[in-house]
Amino acid sequence: MISQEQVRGLEAHLSSALGEPCTLGRTDRMSMGQSRAMYIAELECERSGRRKVVVRVEQWGLLGGESRDEVRVMRALRGEGLPVAEVISYEPSCEILGQPFFVMEFVEGTSVFTRESLDPYVDSLARLHRLELSAIDIDFFEMPKGPRDSALLQVERWYDVYRSGLAGEPSPLVEEAAQWLRNNAPETEQPRLVHGDPGPGNYLHEGGELRALVDWEFTHLGDPEEDWAYLIAMRGMGVMTEDAWVAYLADQVGIELDRDRLAYWIALNLYKGACIDQTALGIFIRREYLAPNLLAIGTCIHLSALKRLADTVL
Amino acid sequence: MISQEQVRGLEAHLSSALGEPCTLGRTDRMSMGQSRAMYIAELECERSGRRKVVVRVEQWGLLGGESRDEVRVMRALRGEGLPVAEVISYEPSCEILGQPFFVMEFVEGTSVFTRESLDPYVDSLARLHRLELSAIDIDFFEMPKGPRDSALLQVERWYDVYRSGLAGEPSPLVEEAAQWLRNNAPETEQPRLVHGDPGPGNYLHEGGELRALVDWEFTHLGDPEEDWAYLIAMRGMGVMTEDAWVAYLADQVGIELDRDRLAYWIALNLYKGACIDQTALGIFIRREYLAPNLLAIGTCIHLSALKRLADTVL
Amino acid sequence: MTLPVAPDVETILDSCIETLRDVVAPSVEGDWPRYNAELMVGSLEYVKHLLREDIDASRREELSRALDQVKEIVAADPAPEWAEALQEESPFEAASRLLVACQNSGGEVAERIRATLHPVLHAQIDAEMARTMGLFSAFARNMVGAK
């Protein structure tokens, strides 16, 4: 999966980033992480000895993400004291691994959901949402201007991703849903940092302790309700019902979710899923990358989001 | 590959055969052995403790062999002191594993060819050929009557296997080769036991010591030159040239091979290969067993034997 | 012949599906390779469906038939957005524009257009989901087992 030549390139890159000669041992691809190819790499460094790092590699724009802002937001939030893995280096060119990538410190822990790990996790997410934008070093995200722009910017962002990744003609139900989302966009009082992919499976913990929030590629400025909707309806479905989630969040972090607004943000997230999943089909059909998970994402995973979306709002 | 129900059936079968309760541990399929599915099974027996056995399972008549005579000849030859694995039991019905099978003691050793293991091996093969049929307990093979019958019985045996396993119409080059072999069959002075599948890869050894001759499914009465031809041209090709083999056998076991006769027996063996390999295609096309090795045997392996055969005599 | 009866493609695909599922996948070390082996069972099942019928052509035809019904519906309401949408050559483009226009205009005609197009599009999703069920299961198993 990583060629010998790439291993040598990666060794040189890491030695330079870490400021000491390092050799790469075992490099295993993880099965989590669909948008990025993730590798756990064992390093042997001349001074600091053995360490594990995670190499997170872009995949031809799969799911519409790119690493630059992901790296910037991770560094900024780690600076704010949030549990975020340390980014060691970022390589924006395709010269070493054929795709841009960044390297972060490996964080011990599991992302298998446990109930006890949930409390500290939602606390952290709420803390992210409370950050004052003026007080932190994040000025690279587009700021929603009008009151409905927190929703509308997202609708158009994912519409562009869907349209630019389209293999063939447009999908009538995606088009219709986009229009519904434009027509029904709610107002947002105060834009905040939104993680963009939160919930069970996307944080690391050990013994109930939160070790890291992961997957910052969809982070943007917008409405925190978008995150709560994602957590409830996209990643949290198998964990609790929507009613139970709403009650739990009120209790744990004092968030009172309006159910009509929540329905909108759930629809937006399903639409986002349908739009980004569609990119996988284009990458596969254009033969840019022939991994079978792309075929799955571009067909049934895309369609299952689209079906839920259509059942919800159309 | 072996279901839980089959494991229980096999345990009962083995307990009864060994006269003590046995439970089956790990059962791994070996990648050698195309005609039979071969499994190494670890047994835990109440009195005799741990032991390994080999389960050799028929496959819908693949390659035209059946186990009954194989078991009989193995038992008889072990009785004569030849290095043959002990047969523990034979199950002619399809009730336990869906196909007839037999179980034999596992023999430690490797079948990876080494030059040092060759001398004792060809000595044993020559010893097999020298056995006086009247003196041993083998009366179940058809005895060649006329002087050309050692060849002709084999031509017709494999012709029948080929014809009965045919998927569709006959193959013109196989038909023509069969006729050439009929028309050019040589005389055999004295029929002997012929192993039928000898050579590098089909005996077990350890540290140069011969542990067992294996694969007795093609054993019959005929011309020992058939075996030497098989060893030289079918299994021994990558080890020595034909000239080197002829010189080596003259030196090691005093066999002086006539090169014209040898050419005939090589052709007969190629023809046999083409005939038996063809059975795999029928089993695959009729969906009796969909293993990909059958597709290989029924297409390119069949054709490579047929091509060599046609290049040799047609 | 050499081999007068070439094995049939579906038989070879079934051989690969069975072998992947029963022999190879259980013996793969490592989450990512095992996930790939499981996904491929679904890929090959999907190939079997794609070989059985021209799905692309059937989808276009179904949607074109529904668009013919839409033409009858909008005959009574000569709003320009319907007419423009129906001039699109691709039935998917036409249906897309119609459904967007329905969201914007509302009204009884819009409702009838939606009621004509939606069942066809939903049935196409369901059919494709059924064809790709093996991929879906493998994907879902991996999500559940994510660590």
Added chain:
Amino acid sequence: MTLPVAPDVETILDSCIETLRDVVAPSVEGDWPRYNAELMVGSLEYVKHLLREDIDASRREELSRALDQVKEIVAADPAPEWAEALQEESPFEAASRLLVACQNSGGEVAERIRATLHPVLHAQIDAEMARTMGLFSAFARNMVGAK
């Protein structure tokens, strides 16, 4: 659409071939499963060939054309075995009977018949060997590694 452009079968097969070869096979534990993973690369390459042309029909046609030439050759030699063989409907049956008769009769006509049929049959073997090269390599690697 739902998905107006269905992925093309050859692309999915290439995905499986690459994934089997580069991701799955190197991670399989055990000789038999690994051997199966390697063989499947060949199975799927063979499927790609089978989908590209109707091999069975081409083979029959090639052989039928050669049999037409044989008819001209035997016009000069009205031996009953040639005529009977050429009455077979299947070109493979006809060629089989002709070649057997050639082995039995010898002579110049037999030589010419063989010289007409052999090149076609040999070319068919070579073409099929090329299509199944992946299966052959996997089989051969396993034989070499037999233990």
